[in-house]
Amino acid sequence: RERLFRVCDEHLRAVAAALAPEWIIGVGEFATQRAREALGDTAIEIGRILHPSPASPAANRGWAAAASAELRELGVWD
Numbered sequence: 001r002e003r004l005f006r007v008c009d010e011h012l013r014a015v016a017a018a019l020a021p022e023w024i025i026g027v028g029e030f031a032t033q034r035a036r037e038a039l040g041d042t043a044i045e046i047g048r049i050l051h052p053s054p055a056s057p058a059a060n061r062g063w064a065a066a067a068s069a070e071l072r073e074l075g076v077w078d
Helices: 002-019 029-039 063-074
Strands: 023-027 045-049
Touching (some): 002 029, 023 063, 029 045, 045 063
């Protein structure tokens, strides 16, 4: 697992270096935490939106609207 995380973190850092984004948005808590682990020493803002999991009651009731609202709250969506 650690080897997989290391490779994925390196790839995310490479993509972030190439694209120079202002924000990285994690879809769900796991993705957000991994982004923080990989990019915590950068100036990139890291945000989180709800994961559209079928197991999540919140995601099953209008995920698109909820995700849009979360992006607006972060200030990355008009």
